[in-house]
Amino acid sequence: MKAEPVKDEDESKGRRLKGGDAQKLTMAEVAKYVGVSAMTVSRAFRQDASVSEETRKRIMEAVDALGYVLDLSAGSLSSRRSGFIAALVPSINNSNFSDTARGITDALENTGLQLLLGYTDYSAEKEEKLIEAMLRRRPEGIILTGGSHTDRARRMLDKAGIPVVETWEIPEEPINHVVGFSNSEAMSLLVRTLASQGYRRFGYIGGTTARDTRGSQRRSGFLKTVEELGLGPGRAISFGVPPITMEQGGQAVMSLLERWPDTEVVLCVSDLSAFGAIMECKRRGMRVPRDIAIAGFGDYEISSICHPSITTINVDCYGIGRQAAVRLLDALQAGGEATGDEITLTGYRVVLRESTDRGAR
Amino acid sequence: MKAEPVKDEDESKGRRLKGGDAQKLTMAEVAKYVGVSAMTVSRAFRQDASVSEETRKRIMEAVDALGYVLDLSAGSLSSRRSGFIAALVPSINNSNFSDTARGITDALENTGLQLLLGYTDYSAEKEEKLIEAMLRRRPEGIILTGGSHTDRARRMLDKAGIPVVETWEIPEEPINHVVGFSNSEAMSLLVRTLASQGYRRFGYIGGTTARDTRGSQRRSGFLKTVEELGLGPGRAISFGVPPITMEQGGQAVMSLLERWPDTEVVLCVSDLSAFGAIMECKRRGMRVPRDIAIAGFGDYEISSICHPSITTINVDCYGIGRQAAVRLLDALQAGGEATGDEITLTGYRVVLRESTDRGAR
DNA sequence: CTTCAAATTGTTATCGATATCATCCTGCCC
């Protein structure tokens, strides 16, 4: 029984050029086509529901033939499960955070959950707006970057009654779950490692304001440790609005060296600014690490490739995302069973490379 | 009239720790609280709807007091407008594409539309799956990267009856709207520009398979142009599965130079591989551009900072995203009024930098 | 003081799926 080709003479002008004829195709119509109830079609779309193999096959053939696409917005209303997970990162142009986003997406694969991604541009106000926008979609869980949020954001999150995971740092007052590490201690470790290699006069480059909380934690970790080692006071330059760019890294290292010409090693808030600093030094004829040693933070791809390769702190960006998603999934699985609000510490390690190589001096 | 603090003695154990009491807060309850109908509350949430200023103010105060958050999944069902725009990019870790994503997001700001972002990992199969997943959310429009899609994907898109924008290249058979440029011609321009500076023996580095259609277009543009200039045959190395990494760029340039030691200039499918190539050359003691000139494609941030800075093709990544979103908004505005399926060409330009500087040779 | 149009608000039906419970059927066991 084939459908007869219909001559639609009068349909050609005022209409859209697209195959919009199926726009209102609904589950009920698929059901009618197959000769079952809509409920059975609905069940056929889920693997666990009990539908005989034969019925499911017929339904799926019809779905294929008609070109039906499930409508989740209708489904989520009645099932009261949106199928969304929301995640907010400061920036998607930063490969550290896009790695985290990738980790989340990958962990969500085959769970039937979809990621709603937003970027806050390092602003708590924008984060607040985004949280509200996200909550309007009734996500089943939400992943945030960092632990500093506006009061209203905290209230909204609390009221939403969904699991929250804060990532990339250890907030003083966690909302719920945490997957991250101490940026301050990580930077401290880097300082101590370099100090143990004989470096004494430490400089630091980072952004100015407090917008980037991870950045300021790294800075305070630096200052504290330099002090503790009796090498203080630390020589810290603030340059530009976070996130500090490669170019600003170059400018910053120059003003640092102008102010403290005998600096031996410069630590940067991220590999990106470290890269900018190194390139600027080379451009000016300085040798790295012979004349000045430079280290970064984050272990971006660039740092192992760059010549000289850049000493840095490796952070498990992808793993942070992946684990954050897994914790969320666990919490959802547990349902209301109040899983303990645990803190999952993720690893980091110093990666020593050419840019701080003592032997090359 | 303040709410009295309630002592909930028996609530402390079996329950979630979170403030889940408001989970079932609905528009009707806000309406009852204020003393209006749910419809009026609904109207108050939209700026254009006619509600007296005073009523809106009272409603918004109640919304604030109760902590009500609009439920868009319910709204989109009845209004038949999901408020979503879907966009698929090959990778979010690539700053070119994340710039495009940013362009889309920015253009969508204050339109009430939200971005559903997915990454295809350069795979048409994954794209097909993602398109289906996206269409289940009934997006009002969809932005794709490139013009090669599976048949089923094309059918689904056609049937969906929503505007489609293909970006980043000029497909032979566009589905609908296009915002992009000819990767082949852009690469051709780079070849001609360098040839006019006196370069004669051209090499090319790119990925192997046809997964990255933009990559293969650049390659064919390279080969064709070298041929046309009488400088053929082009020396092209295929290395690794696209997207080719920085590290692979370094390996590729070495095998290229091993095979054709007298190559004067190497063009790379992207700045990332060009960077890897340059760094590997420097590591081996070769001077760039004195011993070998290298150029990239895409004008990533790294290329202007790197020493030597990298000659490349600047592409308006952000603008591609922005314009794609604008075209979509136009199409939505026009409604069924079949706006012409136009091709919007975005600009590109050669950026000559140190890595191909003839004077330095 | 009418009258009518515009502004404001309310009522009801509906969007398209799923939860829930009811029903039907099959086959197995005693």
Added chain:
DNA sequence: GGGCAGGATGATATCGATAACAATTTGAAG
């Protein structure tokens, strides 16, 4: 053969908002 478990399917109410239309109020013009 009766009874019953359990798998497969159907009927109906419902999720929470908005569309569409009705009703009411307000104000200005005549």
